[in-house]
Amino acid sequence: MADQEEDYSSLPLHDRVTHKIWKVRLTAYEEMTKQFTTSASENDPCFRQFLNDPTLFKKIVTDSNVAAQEVGITSLVACLQYGGPNACQRLRGTVVTPLAEKGLVSMRAGTKQKTIDALLYFIELDTPDPVVEELIPILSNKLPKLVTGTTVALREIVKSFGTKTVAPKGIVKALPKLFAHSDKNVRAEAANLTVELYKWIGDVLKVGLLPDLKPVQQKELEEAFESVKGSAPQQERFLLSQQQTAAQGNSLVDGAVDQEEEDEIDPMDFAEAVDIFGKIPGDFYERIGSVKWKDRKEAVDDLFKVVSVPKVADSDFSELMRVLAKCIAKDANVAVVTVAANCVEAIAKGLRAGFAKYKTIVFTSLLERLKEKKLSVSEALGAALSAVFESTTFSDVLEDVLEFMKHKNPQVKQETTIFLVRCLRTIKIVPKTAEIKQMCDACTALLADTAKPVRSAAAEVMGTIMKMIGERAMTPYIESQDDIRKGMIKEYFETATVRAKPEKAAPPATLAPKAAAGARAPAGAPRPRASAAGLKRATGTPPSSSGRSSAAAESAAPPTLSHSRLAPPGARTSRSGVGSAGVLRKKDDHPSSPRTTSACGTPPRGATSRGLTGVSLSTSTSSSSSHSGLSAAEKAELAELRRAREEWVSTAAALNQQLETLQGDNLKLSQTIAELQLNNKQLIEDHTRDVLAVKAKETQLARARSEVDNARAKIGKLQRDLEAKAAAAAAVPSSTGSKVDEIVARDLNDGISNVSPVTRNKSEIFLPEEEKENGFAAPAASRSAGAHVHRSSPRAGSFSPVSSSTAESSDIGSGAGNAGSVESWRRAAEVTSQLKARIEAMKARQIKR
Numbered sequence: 001m002a003d004q005e006e007d008y009s010s011l012p013l014h015d016r017v018t019h020k021i022w023k024v025r026l027t028a029y030e031e032m033t034k035q036f037t038t039s040a041s042e043n044d045p046c047f048r049q050f051l052n053d054p055t056l057f058k059k060i061v062t063d064s065n066v067a068a069q070e071v072g073i074t075s076l077v078a079c080l081q082y083g084g085p086n087a088c089q090r091l092r093g094t095v096v097t098p099l100a101e102k103g104l105v106s107m108r109a110g111t112k113q114k115t116i117d118a119l120l121y122f123i124e125l126d127t128p129d130p131v132v133e134e135l136i137p138i139l140s141n142k143l144p145k146l147v148t149g150t151t152v153a154l155r156e157i158v159k160s161f162g163t164k165t166v167a168p169k170g171i172v173k174a175l176p177k178l179f180a181h182s183d184k185n186v187r188a189e190a191a192n193l194t195v196e197l198y199k200w201i202g203d204v205l206k207v208g209l210l211p212d213l214k215p216v217q218q219k220e221l222e223e224a225f226e227s228v229k230g231s232a233p234q235q236e237r238f239l240l241s242q243q244q245t246a247a248q249g250n251s252l253v254d255g256a257v258d259q260e261e262e263d264e265i266d267p268m269d270f271a272e273a274v275d276i277f278g279k280i281p282g283d284f285y286e287r288i289g290s291v292k293w294k295d296r297k298e299a300v301d302d303l304f305k306v307v308s309v310p311k312v313a314d315s316d317f318s319e320l321m322r323v324l325a326k327c328i329a330k331d332a333n334v335a336v337v338t339v340a341a342n343c344v345e346a347i348a349k350g351l352r353a354g355f356a357k358y359k360t361i362v363f364t365s366l367l368e369r370l371k372e373k374k375l376s377v378s379e380a381l382g383a384a385l386s387a388v389f390e391s392t393t394f395s396d397v398l399e400d401v402l403e404f405m406k407h408k409n410p411q412v413k414q415e416t417t418i419f420l421v422r423c424l425r426t427i428k429i430v431p432k433t434a435e436i437k438q439m440c441d442a443c444t445a446l447l448a449d450t451a452k453p454v455r456s457a458a459a460e461v462m463g464t465i466m467k468m469i470g471e472r473a474m475t476p477y478i479e480s481q482d483d484i485r486k487g488m489i490k491e492y493f494e495t496a497t498v499r500a501k502p503e504k505a506a507p508p509a510t511l512a513p514k515a516a517a518g519a520r521a522p523a524g525a526p527r528p529r530a531s532a533a534g535l536k537r538a539t540g541t542p543p544s545s546s547g548r549s550s551a552a553a554e555s556a557a558p559p560t561l562s563h564s565r566l567a568p569p570g571a572r573t574s575r576s577g578v579g580s581a582g583v584l585r586k587k588d589d590h591p592s593s594p595r596t597t598s599a600c601g602t603p604p605r606g607a608t609s610r611g612l613t614g615v616s617l618s619t620s621t622s623s624s625s626s627h628s629g630l631s632a633a634e635k636a637e638l639a640e641l642r643r644a645r646e647e648w649v650s651t652a653a654a655l656n657q658q659l660e661t662l663q664g665d666n667l668k669l670s671q672t673i674a675e676l677q678l679n680n681k682q683l684i685e686d687h688t689r690d691v692l693a694v695k696a697k698e699t700q701l702a703r704a705r706s707e708v709d710n711a712r713a714k715i716g717k718l719q720r721d722l723e724a725k726a727a728a729a730a731a732v733p734s735s736t737g738s739k740v741d742e743i744v745a746r747d748l749n750d751g752i753s754n755v756s757p758v759t760r761n762k763s764e765i766f767l768p769e770e771e772k773e774n775g776f777a778a779p780a781a782s783r784s785a786g787a788h789v790h791r792s793s794p795r796a797g798s799f800s801p802v803s804s805s806t807a808e809s810s811d812i813g814s815g816a817g818n819a820g821s822v823e824s825w826r827r828a829a830e831v832t833s834q835l836k837a838r839i840e841a842m843k844a845r846q847i848k849r
Contacts, residue, residue: 008021008024008027009027011024013028013031013032013049014049014056016028016031017029017032017056017059017060018056018059022063022064022065022067022068023068025063025065025068025072026065026067026068026071029060029068029071029072029074029075030071030075032046032050032075032078032079033071033074033075033078036075036078036079036081036082036083037078037082039082042082042083042084042086042087047079047083047086047087050079050091051083051086051087051090051091054090054091054093054094054095055094057076057079057091057094057095058094058095058098060072060073060075060076061073061076061095061098061099061102061103061115061118062098062102066106066107066108066111069102069103069106069111070106070108070110070111070114073099073103073111073114073115073118074114076091076095076099076118077114077117077118077121079091080118080121080122080125081121084125085125085126085240087125088121088122088125088126089125089126091122092122092126092130092131093130096119096122096130096131096134096135097134097138099115099118099119100115100119100134100135100138100146100149100150100153101138101141101146103115103118104116104146104149104150104152104153105143105145105146105149112149112152115153116152116153116156119131119135119153119157120156120157120160120237123157123161123166123239124161124237124238124239124240125239125240126239126240127239128157128161128165128166128167128239129167131157132154132157132166132167132170132171133170135150135153135154136170136171136174138150139151139174139177139178140177144181144182144183144185144186147178147181147183147186148183148185148186148189151178151186151189151190151192151193152189154171154193155189155192155193155196158171158193158196158197158200159196159233159236160235160236160237161235161236161237161238161239162200162233162234162235163197163200163201164200164235165235165238165239165242168197168200168201168205171193171197172197172205172208172209173208175190175193175194175209176209176212176213178190178193179191179212179213179214179217191220191221191224194209194221194224195221195224195225195228198224198225198228199228199231199233200233206225207310209221272311273311273312273313273314274309274311274312274313274350275313275315276306276307276309276312276313276350277315279306280303280306280320281299281302281303284299284302284303285323287299288300288323288327289685289689293331293332293333293335293336296327296331296333296336297333297335297336297339300327300336300339300340300343301339303343304339304342304343304346307343307346307347307350308346309346309350310350311350312346312347312350312351314351314354317347317351317358318358318361318677319681320347321344321347321358321361321362322361322677322678322681322682324340324343324344324362325361325362325365325678326365326682326685327340328340328341328344328362328365328366328369328381329365329368329369334372334374334376334377337369337372337377337380337381338376338377338380339380341366341369341377341380341381341383341384342380342383342384344362344366344384344387344388345380345383345384345386345387346387348384348387348388348390348391349387349390351391352390352391353391354391355387355388355391356391356392356396359388359391359392359396359397360670360671360674360675361674361678362384362388363385363388363397363400364400364404366381366384366385366388367385367400367401367404367412367416367419368404368412369381370382370404370411370412370415370416371409371411371412372411373411378415381415382415382418382419382422385419386419386422389419389422389423389426390426394423394427394429394431394435395431395432395435397423398431398435398438398439401416401419401420401423402438402439402442404416405417405420405442405443405446406442406445410449410450410451410453410454413446413449413451413454413457414451414453414454414457417443417446417454417457417458417460417461418457418460420439420461421457421460421461421464424461424464424465424468424498424500425464425496425497425498425499426499427499427500428499428500428501429500429501430468430469430500430501431468431500436465436469436477437477439461439465440462440465440477442458443458443459443461443462444458444477444480444481446458447459447481447485455485455488456488459485459488459489459491459492460492460496462474462477462478462489462492463488463489463490463491463492463493463494463495463496464492464493464496464498465477466478466489466493466496467493467496467497467498468498468500471493718846719846721846722842722843722846725839725842726839726843729835729836729839
């Protein structure tokens with residue numbers, strides 16, 4: 001008895017799933033798998049107990065026994081495969097994380113594969129975002145084995161569904177951390193995941209990933225990218241919603257092509273926004289207003305280094321844009337203009353749509369500066385214009401572009417028209433008919449321009465428009481042109497490449513059967529059923545067997561009057577599923593009852609009625625036929641409702657027109673305010689500059705006045721010195737003869753010795769210092785001779801005994817001295833006249849100075 005195993009098959013399935021013996025649990029998991037695979041529908045009772053209590057599957061996927069765990073995950077896959085979206089939505093929030101943490105680290109290859117299959121089913125039955133969001137945090141787990149398995153799972157998800165279905169942004173942001181992991185297996189799987197992503201999104205991946213990696217890793221990835229470059233991966237698995245679309249007759253491949261442009265990956269999604277305001281130099285605004293072009297050039301160069309980032313954090317750039325706009329419009333140095341345009345381009349690309357509010361500040365300045373013929377300047381301005389256009393819409397820039405196409409400068413007209421061509425090539429929606437007419441009228445005028453480049457650019461615009469709307473629609477605009485111009489337009493038409501596609505017209509509505517229009521249906525006749533294609537056209541939502549399409553169709557339908565209000569009072573209405581085709585009837589009426597009506601006279605969904613925007617609910621014929629079963633009170637109520645509806649329609653039209661007018665006025669006022677603010681700022685700057693210039697001139701004037709005063713004081717002093725010298729020189733002729741003799745003796749250095757000692761002493765005493773400084777001092781020999789005579793001469797009033805011979809010799813010497821004195825007086829007169837002439841010359845030189 002001890003060797004006989006106990007039979008647990010009689011226990012309820014719930015008890016066996018949670019049993020402590022792993023073999024019992026394993027058999028229970030196998031039974032679950034069998035029940036799920038043989039179930040009749042998604043609503044089979046076998047699913048109910050597991051969907052009502054999702055924690056059961058959480059215990060199953062985390063089973064401690066590896067064999068039972070593998071069978072349990074297999075039962076989860078079967079539950080998802082046959083339980084449909086309901087099972088996915090009930091279990092996903094509870095099961096995905098424990099499933100990944102336990103299943104992806106299993107030693108069994110089968111368990112790992114079943115885990116990935118379950119994750120793929122969770123995505124296929126609903127949407128991939130919740131599953132990916134559950135897996136990305138696991139990449140930060142400390143267990144390398146778990147990180148490796150999660151990376152493999154993400155690679156399989158991307159490979160199966162593609163980046164058109166799975167948003168790659170979160171995965172790409174997690175890759176740098178994986179490449180920095182210490183485990184080599186994690187780094188290897190991260191490289192495989194990166195290569196798989198590169199197959200789908202191409203070089204866009206490099207923007208958000210490579211800058212954060214080591215040079216060696218960058219080189220290895222570049223080599224791996226080159227090996228798969230040009231490959232075109234195909235989506236292997238499709239979401240349930242995509243499968244339902246395919247069931248309506250649309251090709252999944254065609255649908256993917258139609259949405260290819262809408263699903264383009266934006267490189268900015270992978271870049272982090274940078275706040276550039278804190279990095280702008282503090283003296284930028286001072287240097288950009290400098291009168292020296294080198295200072296302005298250095299200022300914009302420093303700014304360009306700051307704004308050259310992939311993504312710019314949004315902030316208030318109004319002041320900066322005004323400064324750059326003024327620099328572009330008015331700066332005389334083309335190098336400064338070029339770098340300023342580059343700054344505008346970088347900021348516009350970094351802000352993208354956030355730059356639209358600054359368009360009115362810089363756009364016209366860029367267009368006006370297109371007059372520059374230098375290629376580097378025009379290229380920089382064109383790139384800035386393209387970046388600004390990408391942040392706005394075609395309608396926002398068209399008015400300014402058309403205005404500058406009429407500019408008097410041929411260069412501006414040419415470059416503006418070329419810019420319009422670039423805009424037409426990049427837009428994704430064909431312009432409105434009125435906009436096309438405005439462009440064609442402007443280009444027709446330019447086709448007659450005297451400049452050939454302008455004519456060629458205008459023809460290219462018309463050729464590009466023809467590529468968008470077709471030759472037939474373009475005929476009215478070119479039929480008046482001559483053959484040469486038509487040939488130019490056709491030539492550009494053949495080579496033009498555009499992305500815009502005309503808006504698809506709504507398919508013609510399908511008329512409902514007569515029975516749905518209120519006619520009596522034969523007894524026992526089945527109700528008309530709307531086809532899947534017709535339901536999709538009417539509601540925009542594919543039908544599904546679960547009945548959710550009815551609600552989706554009702555929410556997607558255009559707004560109409562409430563059916564409950566149109567139904568007779570007290571009648572309980574119900575909308576049937578796919579087969580009802582929008583027909584309302586009393587709940588307890590037979591289909592053949594005469595009270596069966598189509599929304600009380602309104603056409604069924606898919607017919608000619610257009611809801612609140614329609615002209616009338618029905619024609620008089622259909623109204624009379626539909627009223628045959630209505631009472632007078634119901635008819636009166638219906639008529640009243642129709643009158644109310646017409647009033648609502650007229651009121652709504654008036655309000656819409658008023659709203660459009662107010663929006664246009666608001667836009668014009670906003671533009672006017674922006675222009676006035678810009679003008680005010682410019683006036684303030686000009687005033688400040690003028691005030692500073694006036695202050696500088698006043699400072700220079702004060703300095704000049706001070707210098708003039710100093711010069712006048714110096715001139716006065718010199719004049720006084722000259723007058724003193726002149727007075728001293730004028731006193732020379734009134735001096736004694738002995739003084740003149742002494743001056744003459746000193747100047748001529750003739751060694752006269754017969755001048756009396758007293759006279760020489762007087763000359764030495766009364767000789768002015770100025771004459772000594774000017775070279776009129778007596779020679780040293782003369783002074784020594786005079787001193788000798790003075791020493792040998794007797795004192796006045798004294799007598800000394802002398803011989804007669806001595807007296808006679810003295811008389812002879814006196815006679816000779818008298819003769820020499822006459823000659824000395826003559827020479828002194830000459831020296832005096834020369835001295836006066838030199839004094840006058842000195843005065844003249846001082847006056848000139």
